[in-house]
Amino acid sequence: MRPGVDITAYQGNVKEARFGVDFFRRFDCVLNGLDNLEARRHVNRLCLAAEVPLVESGTAGFLGQVSVHIKGATECFECQPKPTPKTFPVCTLRNTPDKPIHCIVWAKEMLFPLLFGAPEASDLNETIGAEGSGEDGGEAGQADDPSFYQRREGEGSRQYAERVFRQLYSTKIEELRRMEDLWHSRRPPEPLNLDALLALEANGGSGSAAPAAKGSACKALGLTDAHAVWDVQQNARVFLVAVQAFLDERADELGAAQFDKDDQLAVEFVTAASNLRAACYGIPMQSLFVTKGMAGNIIHAIATTNAIVSGLIVLEALKLLAGAPAACQTSFLHQQVSGSKRLVSRMAAPTSNPACMVCGTAQAGLVVDTHRMTLQQLVDKVLKGRLALLAPSLSCGSFLYEEGQDLEEDEVTFYRSLLPRPLASLPGGGLVNGSIVEVSDQEQQFKAQLVISHREDWDEEVHPEGFELSGSLPAAEAEQQPAAPTATASEPAALPTSAATAAKGPKAELQETADGVVVLTSDDEEAAEAAAATGKGKRKASELAEDDGQDGKRARVQEGTDVVDLLDDSD
Numbered sequence: 001m002r003p004g005v006d007i008t009a010y011q012g013n014v015k016e017a018r019f020g021v022d023f024f025r026r027f028d029c030v031l032n033g034l035d036n037l038e039a040r041r042h043v044n045r046l047c048l049a050a051e052v053p054l055v056e057s058g059t060a061g062f063l064g065q066v067s068v069h070i071k072g073a074t075e076c077f078e079c080q081p082k083p084t085p086k087t088f089p090v091c092t093l094r095n096t097p098d099k100p101i102h103c104i105v106w107a108k109e110m111l112f113p114l115l116f117g118a119p120e121a122s123d124l125n126e127t128i129g130a131e132g133s134g135e136d137g138g139e140a141g142q143a144d145d146p147s148f149y150q151r152r153e154g155e156g157s158r159q160y161a162e163r164v165f166r167q168l169y170s171t172k173i174e175e176l177r178r179m180e181d182l183w184h185s186r187r188p189p190e191p192l193n194l195d196a197l198l199a200l201e202a203n204g205g206s207g208s209a210a211p212a213a214k215g216s217a218c219k220a221l222g223l224t225d226a227h228a229v230w231d232v233q234q235n236a237r238v239f240l241v242a243v244q245a246f247l248d249e250r251a252d253e254l255g256a257a258q259f260d261k262d263d264q265l266a267v268e269f270v271t272a273a274s275n276l277r278a279a280c281y282g283i284p285m286q287s288l289f290v291t292k293g294m295a296g297n298i299i300h301a302i303a304t305t306n307a308i309v310s311g312l313i314v315l316e317a318l319k320l321l322a323g324a325p326a327a328c329q330t331s332f333l334h335q336q337v338s339g340s341k342r343l344v345s346r347m348a349a350p351t352s353n354p355a356c357m358v359c360g361t362a363q364a365g366l367v368v369d370t371h372r373m374t375l376q377q378l379v380d381k382v383l384k385g386r387l388a389l390l391a392p393s394l395s396c397g398s399f400l401y402e403e404g405q406d407l408e409e410d411e412v413t414f415y416r417s418l419l420p421r422p423l424a425s426l427p428g429g430g431l432v433n434g435s436i437v438e439v440s441d442q443e444q445q446f447k448a449q450l451v452i453s454h455r456e457d458w459d460e461e462v463h464p465e466g467f468e469l470s471g472s473l474p475a476a477e478a479e480q481q482p483a484a485p486t487a488t489a490s491e492p493a494a495l496p497t498s499a500a501t502a503a504k505g506p507k508a509e510l511q512e513t514a515d516g517v518v519v520l521t522s523d524d525e526e527a528a529e530a531a532a533a534t535g536k537g538k539r540k541a542s543e544l545a546e547d548d549g550q551d552g553k554r555a556r557v558q559e560g561t562d563v564v565d566l567l568d569d570s571d
């Protein structure tokens with residue numbers, strides 16, 4: 001269509017410093033096609049800082065959404081809370097799993113980092129302090145000595161794999177069985193006997209010599225049907241071959257490997273490791289295909305949904321480029337033709353939420369046990385994990401903590417030395433009940449205040465993360481009402497509706513997919529509009545079209561249809 005068009009492609013992580021605010025300033029608008037919340041939030045902040053309009057989009061199966069975010073005119077991407085991915089109490093994962101997802105999360109987030117990644121990232125390797133208070137507490141919550149999982153001098157990879165197998169599925173299970181308090185109302189787990197499984201293998205004629213995996217334990221073992229559910233013996237063989245393969249074929253990654261759903265060997269390992277645990281606990285085992293979907297939070301894409309949403313993105317971009325930002329709308333693609341006989345419903349872009357921490361100036365509250373939460377946990381779990389900051393700085397009175405590339409070596413050393421300290425014991429009187437902490441991130445030009453409240457006695461079942469955030473923050477409330485984990489784990493989790501919505505009571509529902517896409521679904525378009533509209537109420541697209549006249553251009557939007565007619569005066 002436009003042979004003269006000149007396209008420059010940049011490949012890389014959008015969070016890299018080279019794609020900073022100056023980079024974003026060069027554009028008339030930004031179109032997002034991202035698949036994760038962190039990257040979306042990062043781009044939202046840079047677009048706000050650079051004052052460049054953002055067209056945000058997402059699809060989840062048949063559902064889709066396109067929204068436009070313009071600083072000072074509409075809400076930003078983070079004005080409405082977004083739920084964080086579902087988390088599970090550590091003691092359920094460690095001691096008392098009862099669903100396939102518990103075993104999969106254990107294998108992916110606890111065991112995988114312990115064996116192949118950064119062991120400090122694994123909760124299997126962490127002793128939970130005052131655990132005795134909970135029903136599941138006591139010794140069973142104590143982790144192994146992490147050095148057990150290091151390879152010993154002269155130990156072959158097969159020997160190592162068998163030793164780890166015996167530890168995980170025999171020794172640890174026997175230890176847990178002895179924790180009688182755990183099994184009053186539950187069936188205790190049964191240990192697996194590796195020798196018996198290996199004897200079966202030898203008799204079964206498949207040969208006990210471990211084949212070289214060459215990137216896939218399943219292929220090496222002839223287990224090529226991704227939809228088949230392996231039996232215990234097959235899972236044991238995949239486990240052993242996969243562990244060996246990591247040691248023999250991917251030694252350079254050891255100590256830093258991260259689970260990736262597109263890494264075949266990692267998915268095979270997680271499938272086998274979680275199924276073996278499921279076998280101990282009498283939980284149904286899962287196929288590699290299902291495990292991959294659950295571990296990777298995969299929602300299968302539908303080509304027509306993506307095509308429609310791409311078209312909607314272009315429509316919004318055209319309005320922006322034609323100088324008619326006020327004509328921009330939020331669009332929802334429904335699963336089926338809605339009550340108003342439309343597959344796509346549209347509404348005026350909602351105005352910003354004055355309490356938004358990202359585009360507003362509000363304070364947020366953090367309730368935490370200031371004697372137990374360390375600075376490291378505050379930085380990792382709250383500031384990076386929840387607020388999606390990249391290099392946070394904190395200041396409160398004379399206390400200062402900084403991260404970033406411009407620091408001197410002695411500053412880095414000093415700040416690192418503060419990380420293990422509990423908040424209440426930090427310099428300058430500590431971060432204690434009532435402290436107001438200035439939080440900022442230079443790269444994202446983010447600034448907010450965090451008001452600390454101290455609370456003891458946390459119930460790990462209710463607050464697995466050990467803190468509570470309030471204010472207009474992503475996931476401010478979602479953690480309190482997690483959706484029940486389902487067989488697919490990629491099912492959208494219900495989001496609490498905004499206060500405005502609650503007051504009006506429309507029958508619309510905000511849902512977030514595992515991708516971090518917020519989808520508003522409703523049979524009733526009015527309700528959908530009311531649900532998403534905040535503050536000033538909805539504006540009619542036709543009214544907006546009239547008050548726009550920048551650069552001699554005007555836009556005409558015909559309400560009630562999806563036809564957008566953009567005219568330039570010079571035409």
Ligand SMILES: Nc1ncnc2c1ncn2[C@@H]1O[C@H](COP(=O)(O)OP(=O)(O)OP(=O)(O)O)[C@@H](O)[C@H]1O
Nearest residue numbers: 012013014015033034035036038039040262301515
């Ligand atoms: N931090 C980031 N920086 C740059 N690009 C990103 C970042 N995070 C995600 N993306 C990009 O977002 C896009 C998301 O597209 P999509 O949902 O189709 O995922 P995919 O990984 O390409 O495919 P699939 O999920 O189907 O395997 C990808 O191209 C991915 O590279």
Ligand SMILES: [Zn+2]
Nearest residue numbers: 076079356359
């Ligand atoms: Zn905002």
